[in-house]
Amino acid sequence: MFFDLKHTDVNSKARAGVLNTDHGSIETPIFMPVGTQGTVKALSPRDLKEVNASIILGNTYHLYMRPGHRLIEKMGGLHRFMGWDRAILTDSGGFQVFSLKELRKIDDEGILFQSHLDGSYHKFTPQLVLEIQRSLGSDIMMVLDECPPYPSTRDYALKSNQLTIDWARQAREIFSGWQPLYGHRQWLFAIVQGGTFKDIREQSARALMELDFPGYAIGGLAVGEPKDEMFDITDFCTEILPEQKPRYLMGVGMPDDILEAIERGVDMFDCVIPTRNARNGTVFTTEGKMVLKSARFKEDTKPVDANCQCYTCKNFSRAYLRHLYNANEILGLTLATIHNVHFYLWLVRQARKAILQDNYVSWKERILQKITRVVE
Numbered sequence: 001m002f003f004d005l006k007h008t009d010v011n012s013k014a015r016a017g018v019l020n021t022d023h024g025s026i027e028t029p030i031f032m033p034v035g036t037q038g039t040v041k042a043l044s045p046r047d048l049k050e051v052n053a054s055i056i057l058g059n060t061y062h063l064y065m066r067p068g069h070r071l072i073e074k075m076g077g078l079h080r081f082m083g084w085d086r087a088i089l090t091d092s093g094g095f096q097v098f099s100l101k102e103l104r105k106i107d108d109e110g111i112l113f114q115s116h117l118d119g120s121y122h123k124f125t126p127q128l129v130l131e132i133q134r135s136l137g138s139d140i141m142m143v144l145d146e147c148p149p150y151p152s153t154r155d156y157a158l159k160s161n162q163l164t165i166d167w168a169r170q171a172r173e174i175f176s177g178w179q180p181l182y183g184h185r186q187w188l189f190a191i192v193q194g195g196t197f198k199d200i201r202e203q204s205a206r207a208l209m210e211l212d213f214p215g216y217a218i219g220g221l222a223v224g225e226p227k228d229e230m231f232d233i234t235d236f237c238t239e240i241l242p243e244q245k246p247r248y249l250m251g252v253g254m255p256d257d258i259l260e261a262i263e264r265g266v267d268m269f270d271c272v273i274p275t276r277n278a279r280n281g282t283v284f285t286t287e288g289k290m291v292l293k294s295a296r297f298k299e300d301t302k303p304v305d306a307n308c309q310c311y312t313c314k315n316f317s318r319a320y321l322r323h324l325y326n327a328n329e330i331l332g333l334t335l336a337t338i339h340n341v342h343f344y345l346w347l348v349r350q351a352r353k354a355i356l357q358d359n360y361v362s363w364k365e366r367i368l369q370k371i372t373r374v375v376e
C-alpha cells in the first residue's frame with residue numbers, strides 16, 4: 001500500500017502515516033527540502049542523510065531547461081545523477097513557468113513559454129511533463145496544472161480549474177498504462193485548484209477523486225492570499241479529499257503555517273523558506289527566529305540552538321556563524337542550511353509523536369509560543 005494511515009489525533013484532523021516508496025518509507029507529517037536544480041542548495045546528499053531527510057523535491061521546469069531530462073536519462077535518472085538514493089518528488093513545472101513571468105500562453109493543449117535561459121520556445125503539455133518526470137525517475141510525480149494568480153475572478157478560476165481537470169484526466173490516462181524507466185515505481189498526484197472559491201474547490205476535488213489518484217496536492221494557495229483564507233480553504237479541501245490518501249499542501253511554509261495545516265489534515269509539505277532563509281542568515285530555533293548577522297551575536301559563544309542536535313549546533317557558536325556570514329564564507333551557508341532543514345524535520349517528527357499520543361493541539365499551542373518569537 002502506497003500510503004498507510006496509522007493514526008488520526010482524537011482532538012483534530014492531524015494524522016500520522018507512512019508513504020511507502022521504492023526509495024524508502026517516509027513517515028508523515030513530512031517536510032520535503034526543495035532541490036530545484038538537482039541539489040538542495042548548500043547541502044550534499046550526505047548532509048541530507050545526516051539530518052534524516054527522507055524525501056527531497058526536484059523541479060521539472062529547471063531540470064528540463066538545464067541539463068535536460070534526456071541527459072539525466074542517459075545518466076541513469078535523477079537519483080543516480082545527484083547521488084540521492086532516497087525518495088524524490090518532482091513538480092510538473094507549470095507553476096515555475098507562471099512564477100518565472102516569461103512570455104507564456106495557456107491554451108487547451110498546455111502552456112507555451114520562453115526559456116528564462118536562452119529565450120527558446122517550449123510547450124508543456126500533460127504528456128510532456130509526465131515524460132520528463134519519467135526520465136527523471138521521480139518517485140512521486142505531479143500532473144500539469146494551472147495555479148491561478150491571487151486574486152482571480154470567479155470566472156477565471158472556473159475556466160482555469162476546468163483546464164486543470166482536463167489535463168489531469170489526460171495524465172491519469174497516460175498513468176494507467178505506466179511503464180517506469182528504472183524499475184522503481186512512480187506515483188502520480190493530482191492537484192486541487194479553484195482559488196479561494198469553495199464551490200470550485202469542491203468541483204475540483206470531486207472531479208479529481210473520480211479519476212482515483214494515489215495522492216492529492218492542494219495547489220493554488222500560499223500565493224498571496226490572507227493566511228486565514230489559506231487555512232480555511234485547506235480545511236475545506238481536506239474535508240472532501242479521501243481520508244486514506246496523502247494530502248500535500250504545495251509551497252507551505254513557515255514553521256507555524258505547517259503546524260496549523262497539520263491540524264487541518266495535511267501530510268506533506270515543501271517550502272524554500274528553511275534553505276533560502278539560511279542563505280540570508282536567518283535561522284529557526286526552539287526559542288524563536290534568529291538573524292545571525294546581527295551584531296548582538298558578535299561574541300555569543302552559545303550554539304544556534306542549545307536544544308538542537310544538528311552538526312552545526314553541536315560544533316559551532318553563533319559568533320562563528322556570524323563571522324562566516326560577514327566574511328561571505330560558503331561554510332556559513334552550509335552550516336545554517338543544515339540547521340534549518342534539521343529544525344523543520346525535527347518539528348514535523350515532534351508533531352508526529354504528539355499525534356500518536358493524541359495531544360497534537362496542546363503540543364502545537366505550547367511549541368508555537370516559543371518558535372514564533374524573535375530571539376533578540
Ligand SMILES: NCc1cc(CSc2ccccc2)c2nc(N)[nH]c(=O)c2c1
Nearest residue numbers: 057058091095147219220221222250251
Ligand atoms: N506557492 C504555492 C505553490 C507552489 C508550487 C510549487 S511546489 C514545488 C516546488 C518545487 C519542486 C517541487 C514542488 C505549486 N506547484 C504546482 N504545480 N501548483 C501549484 O498550485 C503550486 C502552488
